[in-house]
Amino acid sequence: xxxxxxxxxxALHIARAGQGAADAAAAEAARGAVTDILGQVLIxxxxxxxxxxxxxxxxxxxxxxxxxxxxxxxNDEQGVVEVMMAVGAGTTQMQLxxxxxxxxxxxxxxxxxxxxxxxxxxxxxxxxxxxxGLRMLGFTLLYELPKRGTHGSLINFVHxxxxxxxxxxxxxxxx
Numbered sequence: 366x367x368x369x370x371x372x373x374x375x376a377l378h379i380a381r382a383g384q385g386a387a388d389a390a391a392a393e394a395a396r397g398a399v400t401d402i403l404g405q406v407l408i409x410x411x412x413x414x415x416x417x418x419x420x421x422x423x424x425x426x427x428x429x430x431x432x433x434x435x436x437x438x439x440n441d442e443q444g445v446v447e448v449m450m451a452v453g454a455g456t457t458q459m460q461l462x463x464x465x466x467x468x469x470x471x472x473x474x475x476x477x478x479x480x481x482x483x484x485x486x487x488x489x490x491x492x493x494x495x496x497x498g499l500r501m502l503g504f505t506l507l508y509e510l511p512k513r514g515t516h517g518s519l520i521n522f523v524h525x526x527x528x529x530x531x532x533x534x535x536x537x538x539x540x
Contacts, residue, residue: 399502403502407489407490414483442512446465447515499527516538
């Protein structure tokens with residue numbers, strides 16, 4: 366986390382103090398401040414994650430549509446093999462996720478919902494600040510602290526029950 370991250374966290378703590386204000390207008394202003402901070406922390410859509418039963422078959426399918434594999438890794442903590450597929454010449458990517466065991470969260474996802482879109486991921490400047498701000502607004506996050514994601518990024522997830530049925534991933538790329 367850089368100086369911007371410290372600034373975001375300090376601003377969130379100031380806004381948190383305002384959220385508890387007895388004055389409804391002050392509390393609402395504090396909520397608005399949190400939303401404004403989140404607007405600075407969120408960068409944009411990073412990728413769309415797809416749960417797949419067979420990683421190699423999925424790579425073949427998406428490659429036939431012109432996407433290209435740019436990264437592959439096994440993440441034992443998350444219980445997945447993941448492949449990032451680039452779309453065109455831009456920065457848009459699809460993340461293919463296959464379970465490494467029957468107890469993997471992706472295996473459970475596929476068992477319950479079948480293969481398909483599993484999550485939408487937002488790139489964030491600071492995953493800690495994004496998670497804190499979202500918690501302050503009443504969203505439920507899956508992890509108390511971020512976990513390791515693709516390429517050593519830091520990630521957290523916002524529970525689908527907090528987001529109209531969509532699993533949101535927060536991704537902070539470590540440079």
